[in-house]
Amino acid sequence: MSSNRQAGETSSIRAPLFFAIMAALILLEGFTSGWNSALGILNMGLLSAIMALGVNMQWGYAGLFNAGAMGFLALGGLAPVLISMPPTSGAFSGGGPGIMAAFFVAIVAVLAAVWIWRNLRGKTRGLAVTAVLIVGFFTYRWLFDPAVEVIEAINPSAQGNLGGLGLPTLISWPVGAVLAAGAAWLVGKTALGLRSDYLAIATLGIAEIIVAILKNEQWLDRGVLNVNGIPRPWPVPYEIDLQNSPDFVAQMQAWGLDPQLGSTIAVKLAFLVLFVIVILALIWLTEMSLKSPWGRMMRAIRDNEISAAAMGKNVTRRHLQIFVLGSAVIGLAGAMMISLDGQMTPTSYNPLRYTFLILVMVIVGGSGNNWGSILGGVLIWYVWVKAGDWGPDIMGALAAPFPDGGLKDHLIQSAPHMRMLVMGIILLMVLRFSPRGLLPEK
Amino acid sequence: MSYLNASNMTGGYGKADILHDCTLTVEKGEIAVIVGPNGAGKSTAMKAVFGMLGLREGKVTLDGQDITGLSPQDRVKKGMGFVPQVNNVFPTMTVEENLEMGAFIRDDDFRGTMDQVFDLFPILKEKRRQNAGELSGGQRQQVAVGRALMTQPKLLMLDEPTAGVSPIVMDELFDRIIEVARSGISILMVEQNARQALEIADKGYVLVQGANKYTDTGEALLADPEVRRTFLGG
Amino acid sequence: MELINALVAVTNYVIIPATAYGAQLALGALGVTLIYSILRFSNFAHGDTMAFGTGVVILITWGFQAMGISFGPLPTALLALPFGIAVTAALMLGTDKVVYQYYRKVRAAPVVMVMVSVGVMFVMNALTRFLIGVDQINFDDGTRFVINARQWRDMTGLHEPLTLRSTQVITVVTAIITVAALFWFLGKTRTGKSMRAFSDNEDLALLSGIDPNKVVAVTWIITGALATIAGTLYGLDKSFKAFTYFQLLLPIFASAIVGGIGNPVGAIAGGFVISFSEVGLTYAWKKVATYLVPSWEPDGLVQLLSTDYKYAVSFTILILVLIFKPTGLFKGKIV
Numbered sequence A: 001m002s003s004n005r006q007a008g009e010t011s012s013i014r015a016p017l018f019f020a021i022m023a024a025l026i027l028l029e030g031f032t033s034g035w036n037s038a039l040g041i042l043n044m045g046l047l048s049a050i051m052a053l054g055v056n057m058q059w060g061y062a063g064l065f066n067a068g069a070m071g072f073l074a075l076g077g078l079a080p081v082l083i084s085m086p087p088t089s090g091a092f093s094g095g096g097p098g099i100m101a102a103f104f105v106a107i108v109a110v111l112a113a114v115w116i117w118r119n120l121r122g123k124t125r126g127l128a129v130t131a132v133l134i135v136g137f138f139t140y141r142w143l144f145d146p147a148v149e150v151i152e153a154i155n156p157s158a159q160g161n162l163g164g165l166g167l168p169t170l171i172s173w174p175v176g177a178v179l180a181a182g183a184a185w186l187v188g189k190t191a192l193g194l195r196s197d198y199l200a201i202a203t204l205g206i207a208e209i210i211v212a213i214l215k216n217e218q219w220l221d222r223g224v225l226n227v228n229g230i231p232r233p234w235p236v237p238y239e240i241d242l243q244n245s246p247d248f249v250a251q252m253q254a255w256g257l258d259p260q261l262g263s264t265i266a267v268k269l270a271f272l273v274l275f276v277i278v279i280l281a282l283i284w285l286t287e288m289s290l291k292s293p294w295g296r297m298m299r300a301i302r303d304n305e306i307s308a309a310a311m312g313k314n315v316t317r318r319h320l321q322i323f324v325l326g327s328a329v330i331g332l333a334g335a336m337m338i339s340l341d342g343q344m345t346p347t348s349y350n351p352l353r354y355t356f357l358i359l360v361m362v363i364v365g366g367s368g369n370n371w372g373s374i375l376g377g378v379l380i381w382y383v384w385v386k387a388g389d390w391g392p393d394i395m396g397a398l399a400a401p402f403p404d405g406g407l408k409d410h411l412i413q414s415a416p417h418m419r420m421l422v423m424g425i426i427l428l429m430v431l432r433f434s435p436r437g438l439l440p441e442k
Numbered sequence B: 001m002s003y004l005n006a007s008n009m010t011g012g013y014g015k016a017d018i019l020h021d022c023t024l025t026v027e028k029g030e031i032a033v034i035v036g037p038n039g040a041g042k043s044t045a046m047k048a049v050f051g052m053l054g055l056r057e058g059k060v061t062l063d064g065q066d067i068t069g070l071s072p073q074d075r076v077k078k079g080m081g082f083v084p085q086v087n088n089v090f091p092t093m094t095v096e097e098n099l100e101m102g103a104f105i106r107d108d109d110f111r112g113t114m115d116q117v118f119d120l121f122p123i124l125k126e127k128r129r130q131n132a133g134e135l136s137g138g139q140r141q142q143v144a145v146g147r148a149l150m151t152q153p154k155l156l157m158l159d160e161p162t163a164g165v166s167p168i169v170m171d172e173l174f175d176r177i178i179e180v181a182r183s184g185i186s187i188l189m190v191e192q193n194a195r196q197a198l199e200i201a202d203k204g205y206v207l208v209q210g211a212n213k214y215t216d217t218g219e220a221l222l223a224d225p226e227v228r229r230t231f232l233g234g
Numbered sequence C: 001m002e003l004i005n006a007l008v009a010v011t012n013y014v015i016i017p018a019t020a021y022g023a024q025l026a027l028g029a030l031g032v033t034l035i036y037s038i039l040r041f042s043n044f045a046h047g048d049t050m051a052f053g054t055g056v057v058i059l060i061t062w063g064f065q066a067m068g069i070s071f072g073p074l075p076t077a078l079l080a081l082p083f084g085i086a087v088t089a090a091l092m093l094g095t096d097k098v099v100y101q102y103y104r105k106v107r108a109a110p111v112v113m114v115m116v117s118v119g120v121m122f123v124m125n126a127l128t129r130f131l132i133g134v135d136q137i138n139f140d141d142g143t144r145f146v147i148n149a150r151q152w153r154d155m156t157g158l159h160e161p162l163t164l165r166s167t168q169v170i171t172v173v174t175a176i177i178t179v180a181a182l183f184w185f186l187g188k189t190r191t192g193k194s195m196r197a198f199s200d201n202e203d204l205a206l207l208s209g210i211d212p213n214k215v216v217a218v219t220w221i222i223t224g225a226l227a228t229i230a231g232t233l234y235g236l237d238k239s240f241k242a243f244t245y246f247q248l249l250l251p252i253f254a255s256a257i258v259g260g261i262g263n264p265v266g267a268i269a270g271g272f273v274i275s276f277s278e279v280g281l282t283y284a285w286k287k288v289a290t291y292l293v294p295s296w297e298p299d300g301l302v303q304l305l306s307t308d309y310k311y312a313v314s315f316t317i318l319i320l321v322l323i324f325k326p327t328g329l330f331k332g333k334i335v
Helices: A002-033 A035-062 A069-084 A091-119 A123-153 A169-191 A196-216 A239-244 A246-254 A259-291 A293-303 A305-310 A315-341 A351-365 A370-399 A406-413 A415-433 B042-050 B072-078 B095-102 B111-120 B122-126 B137-149 B167-182 B194-200 B218-223 B225-231 C002-039 C046-067 C076-105 C110-132 C149-156 C166-188 C190-200 C202-207 C212-237 C242-247 C249-259 C264-282 C286-292 C307-324
Strands: B004-011 B019-026 B031-035 B057-062 B080-083 B155-159 B186-190 B203-208 B211-216 C145-147
Touching (some): A002 A370, A035 A259, A035 A293, A035 A351, A069 A315, A069 A351, A169 A196, A169 A315, A169 C307, A196 A351, A196 C110, A196 C249, A239 A246, A239 A259, A259 A315, A293 A315, A351 A415, A351 C110, A370 A406, A370 A415, A415 C076, A415 C110, B019 B031, B019 B057, B019 B203, B072 B080, B072 C202, B080 B137, B095 B111, B095 B137, B095 C190, B111 B122, B111 B167, B137 B167, B167 B194, B194 B218, B211 B218, C002 C046, C002 C166, C002 C212, C002 C249, C002 C264, C002 C286, C046 C076, C046 C110, C046 C212, C046 C242, C076 C212, C145 C149, C145 C166, C166 C212, C166 C264, C190 C212, C242 C249, C249 C264, C249 C307, C264 C307
Parallel strands (some): B019 B211, B031 B186, B080 B155, B155 B186
Antiparallel strands (some): B004 B057
16 A cells, blocks of 8 residues: 555646646746747647647557547537638528538448348348449539539639638637547447447548548638638737727736737737636546546546456446546637638648647656646647757757768758657557556546 | 376466466376366366466476476477467468478478378368368367377377367367377367366366366276266266 | 540550559568568558668669669669668668567567658658668669550551550569569468468468578568569669659558558559559549540540549558458458
8 A cells, every 4th residue: 555655646636737847937938938839839739738628538448449539639620610710701692502412422321331231131221322332422422522613713712612600710629629529439330339449540541531622612601712710708908909099008008018019919819818717627627527437437447448347337338428528628629729720721731730740749748647638738738849949959069070062961851840749759668668658547 | 207297386366376287197008188177177177287387386297307497398399299279270371381380390301290190080181171260179179189299299189179170070080099199199179178188188187176086097087977967067 | 446546545544554663562561561561561661661772773873874784774773782781681681680579579469560661761761861862763774665656666657656664664574573482482482481380370370390580581582572663663673762652652552552551462463453453543643534435535534533632542442441341352351
């Protein structure tokens, strides 16, 4: 028992210590590079922490390897576009019915195929399913293509997409979670219950496809043309409004701050407050659920799947639940990220940054520990940003002895890749020497 | 000193011991059979002899040599052959390749041994190019025994060789095992079909809760009313 | 006549490119499936291993070119290939020693091994980028065509052109040689058989005195070779770009699983299933359609899917196989 108490004591110092280090790093950034940069890192770090919370639910609570966090994140990011952008006039009336009909046909065809597969036997089954799917596909394209043409023809330089509903941005956040949860349910339904790495491969695939859709379906989100000017969530103000507000300018001058800088910092602080509220709510919810019988069962399943199954627990169903919930959190973070950026740029989704880096955050922070995910999210994001900054300097110093020319240039040019190396080494070191992470699960 | 002498074996997988002061000996060319109720530690005793289980106490000698500290692989080199109860063939490899893998540690020409195995199990010669996974249960057991024989062991250990095969196949397998013993190889075998196994046994061990309960010739054990009543079902 | 033209068009735009691509996928899937059957995890670093191997081959090719060494009508990269394989295999062995060996010793769960391979993926990714950068590189310096469009027209007098690029022929020939060598090795040599035994039944293999360290080392060497060959062929046929190789991971995994993971024959079959589906579904069939039904003037391209969605094809096939036949077309390992 004494060893247990020992572990408890060290971890009770550990968490505040590491969070203090994290705060110190952010403060250091603030004093050396300015508060704008420090808050920027902190905000993105907190968003990464929310993504990490979602991945932690999957990997930390259930041992499920989601290799497609990027996809759920991107899908969640679609919500602000569809919910909070102003409607494109004429798009919905022009192309809406066609697209709705096309999706209806697609769903009917798939359901019919499933029904035939379940109810017919023999050789006709395969033929009938194929025929239904082929007819369905061509009908879908026949309805879909003209509708898309209509939508994409509307004011293509600025719009050319379906537009949004013009609702408040905050509403789009839970919608992002729902979108991601829907996709996760589809993937989980097929890939869970099979070998553990099949889920990883299936999620890797769905992520690529979601991003491909966002890049190519102009009618939906303008594709590679990007959607700009996505409204900010209430109550975050716009810099320009603050700068035009005499009260704000007077207040800033009273504090001896440049109003322009002050306005950007005020905006970042407003986002920060929103993000912190969301994180605290999520942590409260997850901690409560972990303490509930449901949470205890989740952990029992993770620790010994076979004996849990033997006790009559439906392991696959529990896995599906946690997978969908975790993906919903990732989708929420995706919607929040798009609100923070104010734009949707599908080309910016990169699996190394948005899938595998998040896994590094979870594992470094401590698999299964929510506070660990927060710590890992902010800390790893800080290292990621800083490794990008320091890389060229370090490389420049290392390459200094070499004569000027091809090799030296090549070395200095390749410095940005340092962060990949750093992340890989951090992940391997943690997995090998401290598999429970910085803040081990209690 | 017996050819195999595993004396006073005590040990188990975790903290609790499964074997308690268990002793097994086999003479040259003798068939020794371990029987007993479920959970008596029969397979565990066999694994202990083969070095797949750490012993807290006791010692194993083979041909007078102490092998207690050796790994299973090293025991194979010393002349032990082991046929596990399940997963005892390479399913996607042919019968011939299975036998070849049995002879993996041999550097000399093993074709003669393979011919001997084919003489012992003619069906295997017929199916030499077929994958072991496609054979019937009884044939697969023959492959498993044949594989173990490829190292030309002096002691062959069989863990329930007749599990899951029909009575006819079981009789045939026992006949083959007798044939192997006649060629001078000692046999130590765990059996669920106690009565039939004791009929061919020179020596029988009845284990109960990891300890020797009765030890005698197979014939004497079959005749013992106490053994009959408690372990052979009347 | 029109029927022949249609056939030529299909051959030119679907069969030839899909065969070359299928051979590349098959070699990639063989590497994945081999690691799976011996080390029992899905290696997420395989795409980046291919990129690394190809990067080394490109550097050596440039070295040869600078020294004035060439391979006649064939690309210099083929000369550089053995050296690239040696470097990649050495890296694989080093990685195993530093990283994977420990997890085998503690008998880590497969999903942990997958996570470890993600760490290796990051490192390999960085190494490749340090080595060769992120840009698109064309390193094919051989003769471009075996048959070009004009030769074809002179030869046959057909209206529809057909071209056969040298890299496509090289891909298929090299793949056949590689696969034949691999199957000979696995089927006929003692070491190869011991690898199959290890894959079939690890405990029994250990009992039989098969040295696991040797089996694992040989597996990494072969995987390094397969990855380098696959990557180089892909790069010669299309072009080299580090990120593209990471993306190839999906069709490669799909090929291995569709064929039955752990089964080498399945990996090859799976590679062609994926490549033909991908090319066939993203090809614009308009030309073929107008040959076959001259009266029909299609107003679209008659393309089932835009090429941007080619990964969706691998994914859909993968999902269908997971739903209906999780062990794959050829029975793979059920672990």
